[in-house]
Amino acid sequence: MQRAKPAPQALFFDVFGTLVDWRSSVAREARAILSPHGFDLDWLAFADAWRGEYQPGMDEVRAGRIPFSKLDVLHRRNLERFLPRFDVNGLPDQVLHDLTLAWHRLDAWPEVPAALARLKARFRVAPCSNGNISLMVDLARRNNLPWDAILGSEIAGDYKPKPGVYLAACAALDLDPGHCMMVAAHSNDLASAAACGLMTGHIARPNEHGPGKGEPAPTVPVDVAGNDLADLATKLGT
Numbered sequence: 001m002q003r004a005k006p007a008p009q010a011l012f013f014d015v016f017g018t019l020v021d022w023r024s025s026v027a028r029e030a031r032a033i034l035s036p037h038g039f040d041l042d043w044l045a046f047a048d049a050w051r052g053e054y055q056p057g058m059d060e061v062r063a064g065r066i067p068f069s070k071l072d073v074l075h076r077r078n079l080e081r082f083l084p085r086f087d088v089n090g091l092p093d094q095v096l097h098d099l100t101l102a103w104h105r106l107d108a109w110p111e112v113p114a115a116l117a118r119l120k121a122r123f124r125v126a127p128c129s130n131g132n133i134s135l136m137v138d139l140a141r142r143n144n145l146p147w148d149a150i151l152g153s154e155i156a157g158d159y160k161p162k163p164g165v166y167l168a169a170c171a172a173l174d175l176d177p178g179h180c181m182m183v184a185a186h187s188n189d190l191a192s193a194a195a196c197g198l199m200t201g202h203i204a205r206p207n208e209h210g211p212g213k214g215e216p217a218p219t220v221p222v223d224v225a226g227n228d229l230a231d232l233a234t235k236l237g238t
Contacts, residue, residue: 007237008199011119012128012151012169014160014184017208019116019127019229020106020139023047029102033095034088041086048209049085053078058130058159068157070132076100104135108143109205115229117146118238126151128169128182130159149173161192170198183232187219199223201232 016022027043034041057074060066069077079100083089091099119125127136129152136150149172153159156168170177177197184190185205194200202225208214218225226232 008123008181009179010124010173010175012126012180012182014186014189015127015129015131015139017205018185018203019112020108022051022106023209025106026050026102029105030099033099039088046086049082050078053082062159062162070154071130072100072132072135075103104138105142106139111228111230113144115233118233120146122238124148124173126169128152128166160189163196166193166196166198185215187215190218190222191220203229203232
């Protein structure tokens with residue numbers, strides 16, 4: 001599944017699931033915010049339900065049914081859509097706002113900050129995420145992620161896997177797609193990037209959606225695959 005190519009000049013990263021553990025982080029934040037209001041839920045199931053609305057919410061934008069909206073706006077809309085399933089009703093607006101910002105307080109996988117610093121010493125590094133800029137900045141500050149730029153959906157005005165999101169990231173750094181590598185834990189993201197001419201790097205996150213519920217290896221051809229980001233960094237010569 002490996003293809004030999006010259007080293008990239010820039011690395012673009014998926015963030016949710018690839019660099020940060022959204023599932024346990026959202027569960028932790030939801031518990032901290034909702035428990036004082038008398039709710040005792042299956043917090044991991046709560047996180048899964050919220051994430052389950054992620055792609056359908058973005059599909060509304062991708063299909064042109066609604067104008068482009070930042071992911072924070074979609075997260076709030078998705079939250080209000082699924083809360084009744086958990087019999088959560090009547091929350092003040094400020095609580096809903098704080099809960100929406102749970103996605104700004106996700107924790108990185110343990111090896112990520114140091115491995116990203118290694119990669120930055122050799123490559124330009126930036127997120128190419130569906131998360132909005134303020135969200136990416138907050139995650140970077142929380143987890144010491146040393147980005148050179150914040151790229152992705154908000155600068156493209158669309159959501160992955162639409163080609164324009166990957167190509168806008170390349171254009172922002174004045175690089176041809178063939179000089180850039182998309183790094184993700186999701187094979188569909190990498191396949192879409194490869195179709196735009198980018199190189200691809202896969203990171204295994206076999207437990208992203210719970211024990212054994214993630215990708216232990218890519219399901220599509222990639223240029224390099226790592227057991228985690230540190231392993232990928234080593235394979236990229238840093």
